[in-house]
Each structure stands twice: as structure tokens, then as C-alpha cells.
Amino acid sequence: MDGPHFVCPTHTDAGHRLTLPAEAYASAGTFALERERIFKRNWNLFSWSERIPNPGDYVSGTMAGYGVFAIRGDDGVVRAFHNACRHRGAELVDAESGHCGKLLVCPYHSWGFDRAGRLANPRDFGGEVRFDPDAWGLFPVQAAEWRGLIFLKIEAGGESFADWLGPVDAMAADYPLDRQHYFMSKDRDVDVDWKTYGDNYLECYHCQTMHPGLCASMDIHQYRVDVYPEHKLFHLHAPAREGGLTRGLYFYRFPFLMLNLYDWGSSIATVEPLGPGRIRHVNWYFFTDVSPEKAEENRRSAEWSAQIVTEDIDIILGVQRNLAAGVYRQGPLSPKYEHGVLAFQDMVRDALADPPPAVQVAA
Template identity: 30%
Template structure:
């Protein structure tokens, strides 16, 4: 990509201004239904952490209209199944609870399955010789564990998990993800399409106007860019802009860490203040020097998205006397409040019939990457329309 005269040739900025997705992509129920089929049902979707599903526990989860169960057996194996009994289809599990006697028992007529999903007993039903138990096991769902994070895929042929994160982004290898504990959860029920959230997440042109506090803490954001290498004067060999404001080392209200810093981070990871890892379409992790946030998107309809944010800490931090949860939570919760307002404002504006599609600026190169990721999954007729 070249940027004649304006940017260093290694700058990630776009060298042209491509069109956005069309208006229908954010509003049309048929478009949304197609995305559920071709994007959400074929992708790995985040459903929770191993640390929060104790061994010997079963939990119902819902995923784009499909009810599933997560099963963590006494031996430590994790599995997922459709939440439907093979007898006459009753829901197997309505609420999280212990697995009794290592068996999953349907509450309707007591058919019983083992934790591998095999049918063990038809209870009071007495099948004739033509009934073969081995043909009536639970319907399995693919489950993948990545560093204590659990993902499921509804497709019979799930993609390779390693292809899910966008290449080139940080991998968070130096953060002890497996051992962290949840200190707080907050949810935002947003009146916007799920893609509006990702688009807003992927650019900082809105930062100076929408996030005044954050832009003070992260002066790079005050210039409408996500990282120093997006600045017009940037070159890989030149002096690098500081990311965080003087004296601050993290995204807390005070700017100070809320507990001990993670010991294995590199100097660059400390200086960045935040490292982002994205798993389209389902979740992202924002990692700071002292804690992490996990944001999960649940599409509830073409114009409604539930955002769940978990704040994760080392257990020692949560247990330390004087630990101030508000210092860690309030700063980023304000940022999310501001983003949610921006997303809803974007969605409301898309109701205008005069708007058919917009235009990306060069700084919105990560939105262009997101659109390319999405288009690669859409059927041909929708690709052409977009």
C-alpha cells in the first residue's frame, strides 16, 4: 500500500476511501438471518471460561436461537450438546446445576445420558428390539478451549480455531489468562446492529469527540488514531509517540495499577497500556498491566445487541485488603457507556432512506479488514450487494 507524500510506506492506513457496507446490512431482517446462518453458525462463539464452570456442573447456554448445554464432567472433560432430549425433544437443562450421579437426566420421562452424551436408560419406556440405544445419543456440538476460554461452533465442519483471531494482532502470550478470576460483570443492551459495535471498536476517529477522558489518558487517541504508527509523521526508525499520559500505567480512574502488575509483560506491552485481541464475531479481550476485560457480543436481532463485559483480575488482587474495584471498573465502564451511545446514534441515523452506504477514511483500515472478513463468509448474492 503506498501513501504518496503523506505517510510512511509501512503505515497501515488505507491508500483509498472504500465504501462501507450497505444500509440493509444493519437493518434488514433477511440480511440478519443470513448472517446468523453464514457467520454466527459457522464461527467459534465464546460461551464462558473453564474457571467459571466447576467440574461436575451442567449449564444451559443460548447461541443465536439454539439452546445448548455445556457439560464439565468430574474427570475434567468439557463437552457441549444441543439442549434437546432424543425421546420427544424436551429441554434437558433449564438452569445451571450439579450433574447428579454422572448422568444427564431428562426431566420429562427420565431418559438418562452419560456425560459423553450416550443414552444409558429409557427409564419407564420399554423399547422393542428395533430400538438401538447407540442411535439415540445427544447431539454433540464442537467445543474448543483456548487458554481457559471456551468456544463452541454450531457447524459440523468448524473452521480451524487458529484462523479466528485476525492475523497480526497480539496473542496475549504473556498474560496468565487461565488463572484469572472475574471481579465484575456489566451488560449493555444496545439498540444497534452487532456490526456497528465492531466498526466503532475498530477506529479511533471518534475518540476525541466521544471519549474526552480516555483521550486525556491515551494522548494518541486524542489525535483520532489507535496507535503511534498511524500518525502522519510516523516512521519505524523515528521517535515513537508515548501512548499513555505522563504518570499513568493503566486504564483505572487513578491511572495506577489496581494490584501487582503481570510479571512477564514486555516493555512494549507495558508502554502500550492496553493490548487488544479480537475473536470475530463473538468477543474481544483488552489486556492491561494489572487486569483484563472480556467483551462478548450477543446479537438479539438486526437492531439489538447485548454486550457483556467481564473484568478479570489475578485472585490475589481481588483478595488484597484495600482493593478498589471502582478504580478498575469505572474508567472503562464510562468508555463503554460512551461507545454504546455512539453505536445507538449510528444505528438511528441509518434509518434515513437517503443513506444507502457511506465511505471509510484511511484511518478506518481495521473496519475495512472487518468488512473483508465478513464478506468472505457471506453468500455470493450478498457479497455483490455489499
């Protein structure tokens, strides 16, 4: 599959860099390439550890268009698999979360797989055939557990999770993320492209116009976006105003992981691309203290954060409509405020230009 052929210019006459062309945000062909070269190759936030505390606990969902599930093994390790039986391809689990016994039994023909994904019981198959339990085990998905969060990667090989996360691990070391507890979610399906959302997130040029609550809490005039292109990482920061929240640490890891960490809680967000021009925005809120006495305060804090996301979505819904309409093509990027957007879009360009890995063909 060839890379996208974006025919629009990349610079204005004055030398300013231009955005990606509008068709990149609404093209089925571009989205198919993104699925292969971005979504499958990167680690993606999938769930949190408290959902599957015990061996046999599982959580299911979709990632890059694939049905997958993660399960805690008898050894305490989280493993992940495609939600497909090796016999006839039936879905093994249909609940969002649950618990299986010693065997994960397919609801179609009752083939059984152990918690490590090995075939354990091809029930009453007949004949003399003997199945290799590893060769006929479930299709694996890479899994990693980091500080109470679970990440998956569809494509085998590539970067380890530690390498993918890069300096985030050290920079966030003294924030108590793994001692915080899930409080609530705010998920929404939105008619915007994942890149439209990323473009908006990685600049604060719009903040004074659109986010009065954020401006009251932070000194927006000192808002900065530091780019680490070698790690595909963005560090966003601004000092709190007097009476504002405690210190915080804010990261965006390409393609769409958002970590907002505080001593007292965290807002953890990602998007699941559903198609060209459509995402599911997923936001989880964790707090150090989730006692009933703190519930109302925690809820106010989460709703304050969710309101900022709502303000963003309200405006970029119109952006996405215009990107799809065929009148607006490109615009200039501010070197003062939108260098993060430029870096993000260059990461998209680079990823889509990167050829797929060579396929080893047996002699």
C-alpha cells in the first residue's frame, strides 16, 4: 500500500509552514494507512489494573479496529489476545469485563484455552489429530502494565513499552499515580478526526478565547509546549495562579495518549479512532482519596476538567465539518504558538511515509 499523496504545498509564500491538507482528515484511504502504520505499531492505553486484580479477571474492548481482551494470568501477569477462537473464529468473551475459570471456554464449540492463551481442550474433536497447545493458542497481543495502567500493542515486535514511554517514566516518578484509585469516566463518541483533536490539544493559542476556567487556574501567558521529537513526546506546562491547583505534569505521547498527573489525582485520556473523521474520546479520573467524604469534591474536579474538553469539542466539530466540506484546504501555523501542532503533523507525515516492515517468506 502506497503512502498518501498530499499534493498541497507545505509552506506559504512568506515561509510559514502549512497544516496538513484537509483531505488528510476525512479520507478513508488515509485512515486505512494510519491503522496499519500508526495505530497498530504504537502502544495504546487500554484499561487500568484495578479492573482485573485477580487471576482469571479480564477486560475486553477494541483497538485499531480489532476485538481484543486482557486477562490476568495465574502468575499475576497481564496478557492480551485477539478476541477470536482458533477453531472457527468465534468471539471468546462478550462482556466488557468479567472472570473466567481455569479455562476460557469458547461459547460456540466449547474449545478451552488456559489463562496464558494455550489451547487446553479442543472438546470432542474426534479422529487422531493432536493439537500443539502453543501453535494453536490464542493470537497474542503485546501487553504491558505501568503504574496501574494497562497498555496494548497490536503489531508484534517494534519498540518495547519502556522505550515507547521514554522519559515519561522518570519525569513522573514522584507522582503517586499507582496509589490513586479509579473514580469516574467521561467517554463520548465525536465526529472529529483523531488528528483534529491532537492539533487542538497541542496548542494554547485558543485558550484565552475559549477556556475561561483554565485561564483562571493557570497563567496562560506562560503556557509552554516542549517537544521531544525523538520520543514523539510533548510536555505541556504553565504555572498555577495563586490559589490554583497544586503542581502538575502534563504529557501528550503520539499518537494519542494524554497524561495529566497531580499529587491528589490524575486525568488519563486517549482517543480510539473509529474511522476517518470520527473518534471515541475516553477520559478516566483517578484520585488518591476516593472516600465518600471526598466524593463531591472529586466530582467537581472531574467535571471542571471535562468542561474544558467539552469547550474544545464544541469548536473542533465545526473545524471537522469544514475540513470535510471541500472549501478550506490549509492554513498557516504560528511559529510562536503552534510549533507543537507542526511537530505533531510532521510525526503523522513521517509515520505514513514509513514503509511496512519486510515480510519474511519461508523458502
